[in-house]
Amino acid sequence: MEILSDPTPDMLAMPRFDDGAIDMQELLRRLAEQVVNAVMDAEADQLCGGGANSRNGYRERSLATCVGTLTLRIPKLRSGGFFPEDVLERYQRVDRALVAAVAETCATGASTRKVQRVAEKMGVSRLSKDQASAI
Template structure:
């Protein structure tokens, strides 16, 4: 059985970045009352660029772009203050999503395990669909960019 340790560090780093960016983006959208670049009467705030932070994981250090808001702050306590727990939960979900695909239920479990309470079910559903498309695109990409040093077959092939 393939586990998080069996997945290439480059792939794991890439998928972790994708998941973290999606979670922070959804959280910023929730705080703003509308999606990024979306016009809405419900909008209460807007984004104002990003600030970068390093996030150390077992797959290496990630450069995390944290959304800034025009008013107030958007600081992902779930990621930066509880690092070990957040990294463990993210790595577990990324490995599962790589193996089995992204589902709304898996995303809800991840959001719950990180203590994120500001996301609606529809935001989690949209995020799961977007991430599933990205994971599937990676899994089904052409492998003609070689030459490769070695080839390994796993349960997905």
């Protein structure tokens, strides 16, 4: 995994709050993002291994999880498609665990504002009243 073998200074910097304490949620978000992107890179490299295909950049996609929103860099291939179905489902933008937590909050009879606050604490920056009600 190239991410772990050649870290940049930015990757080595611990995310900290203003008071100097380590921001564990941001640290976990960064780690999850790096690991998922490394797994997708390895899968794409394996598909290109025979030389019949080659890489053609990335397309970015966001995924809301309980540790925050991950920016996934999905590799593109020159011929044929690549989608990491074992990493995320097609058209999935929110992690199942996050949906379950928000749905459980709704099931207890919480208001849409409280549901929005719970979602914000879990890393979802924008959740409208309509989206909260739909869940």
